[in-house]
Amino acid sequence: MFALAIHGGAGTIARASLSPADEQLYRAALEAALSTGYDMLRDGAAALDAVEAAVRSLEDCPLFNAGRGAVFTHDGHHEMDAALMSGHNKLAGAVAGVRQVQNPIRAARLVMEYTEHVLLAYPGADELAREHGLPLQPEEYFFTQKRFDQLQDAIASGKMQLDHAADPNWKKGTVGAVARDQHGHLAAATSTGGMTNKRYSRIGDTPLIGTGTWADARCAISCTGNGEYFIRAVAAYDVACLMEYKGLSLEEAARIVVQDKLAPVGGEGGLIAVDAAGNVTLPFNSEGMYRASRVEGGEAAVAIYKE
Numbered sequence: 001m002f003a004l005a006i007h008g009g010a011g012t013i014a015r016a017s018l019s020p021a022d023e024q025l026y027r028a029a030l031e032a033a034l035s036t037g038y039d040m041l042r043d044g045a046a047a048l049d050a051v052e053a054a055v056r057s058l059e060d061c062p063l064f065n066a067g068r069g070a071v072f073t074h075d076g077h078h079e080m081d082a083a084l085m086s087g088h089n090k091l092a093g094a095v096a097g098v099r100q101v102q103n104p105i106r107a108a109r110l111v112m113e114y115t116e117h118v119l120l121a122y123p124g125a126d127e128l129a130r131e132h133g134l135p136l137q138p139e140e141y142f143f144t145q146k147r148f149d150q151l152q153d154a155i156a157s158g159k160m161q162l163d164h165a166a167d168p169n170w171k172k173g174t175v176g177a178v179a180r181d182q183h184g185h186l187a188a189a190t191s192t193g194g195m196t197n198k199r200y201s202r203i204g205d206t207p208l209i210g211t212g213t214w215a216d217a218r219c220a221i222s223c224t225g226n227g228e229y230f231i232r233a234v235a236a237y238d239v240a241c242l243m244e245y246k247g248l249s250l251e252e253a254a255r256i257v258v259q260d261k262l263a264p265v266g267g268e269g270g271l272i273a274v275d276a277a278g279n280v281t282l283p284f285n286s287e288g289m290y291r292a293s294r295v296e297g298g299e300a301a302v303a304i305y306k307e
Contacts, residue, residue: 001278002041003180005293006033006054008064009173010224010270013288015305023304026063030292030302033057037177038294047187047220048086048109051177055082055105055189058175062144064290066175067103068137069144070193078142079122080193081207082108087186087215094207097122102135105191108207110134119207173290174206176213176222178274186274188213188220188236195227205230210237218243218276219250224289225262225269233261239273250275251283258283 008030018026037054041047059067070078082104083094093112099122101107107129111120120128130136174192181187190213192206204227205212212223214236221236230236235257242253254273262269263285270284272291280293292302 001180001296002182003274003278003280003293003295004034004037004041004050004054004177005179005272005274005280005282006030006037006058006175006177006291007222007224007270007272007282008058008175008290010284010286010289011173011268013286013290013304018304026290026304027302029058029061029063030290031300033061033177034292034294034300034302037179038300041179041181042296044182046183047179047181047185048084050179050181051187051189051220052084052105052109054177054179055084055175055191056103059103059105059191064175065173065193066191067193068142070142071196073194074197074199077139078193079198079201080104080191081203082189082191083119083207083209083213084108084112084189085187085209085213085215085220086112087188087217087220088184090216092118092209092213094119094209094213095121095125096203096207097201098125098129100126100136100138101129102137102141105189106134108189108191118209121203122201174212174224176224176272178215178220178222178272180220180274180276180278184276186215186217186220186276188215188222190222190224204228205235210234212236214240216240219253219273221254221271221273223269223271225284225286226267229262229265229267230269233257233267235262235267235271239271243275250279251281254281254283258285
């Protein structure tokens with residue numbers, strides 16, 4: 001059974017914080033990304049291709065903190081991270097701090113397929129993308145007024161902020177996708193602009209294989225939230241370990257990581273996951289998480305708030 005799940009970030013997302021019109025925009029963006037990947041899986045595409053395409057759709061949407069619409073660093077530019085992983089062969093690729101690549105997830109795949117490495121950082125990652133002809137964009141392409149205003153607020157407060165920590169109407173975060181294809185293969189992909197007002201080339205969990213992104217023969221995981229906590233918990237890989245060493249189901253393993261391990265120490269956020277049987281789970285410990293999923297033969301499910 002093939003299946004796909006996507007997320008657009010987790011955080012303090014209250015129903016009162018979104019107008020009906022805004023909510024519809026976000027739901028439509030999630031539905032579009034879900035349809036992109038699901039249609040590919042239905043037509044026989046590989047899980048890796050489907051998750052990359054779904055994430056690219058979210059990167060191109062200025063509503064989310066990835067690609068166009070990424071948050072600003074303290075110096076007023078964008079430093080974007082992305083990773084993807086193929087479960088059946090455990091190949092992975094990631095980039096950190098890229099500044100010009102229109103779709104960082106495509107650059108991450110270049111690292112996986114055209115180098116001997118797993119993770120490349122700026123400026124080398126941008127140079128690899130340039131050499132392989134990926135679309136590059138000027139700073140203006142990634143600019144959104146609300147992200148810029150958010151930076152000014154963060155600078156004024158003297159703090160680095162999660163993208164969902166300030167304006168209640170602008171709480172979109174890291175994006176990601178996980179899939180099982182018709183061949184039984186699993187894959188995960190994650191992309192982010194990081195934290196508003198970040199300094200010193202800060203890198204979060206997204207491009208770190210095993211923390212924000214993971215896929216093997218048992219499960220595929222994409223995380224979203226406060227990256228420092230996910231890094232310390234090795235969150236994505238921990239789900240796989242609980243399944244392998246304790247024999248837990250995907251749902252129970254993911255619940256333990258998100259609710260019992262991350263939440264008590266302040267690790268706000270969530271994850272999306274799919275297992276080898278096509279089961280999907282989307283746990284989170286924040287007030288909401290932008291998410292959508294669809295399994296073979298079922299209807300699309302799109303949600304934002306806690307049910």
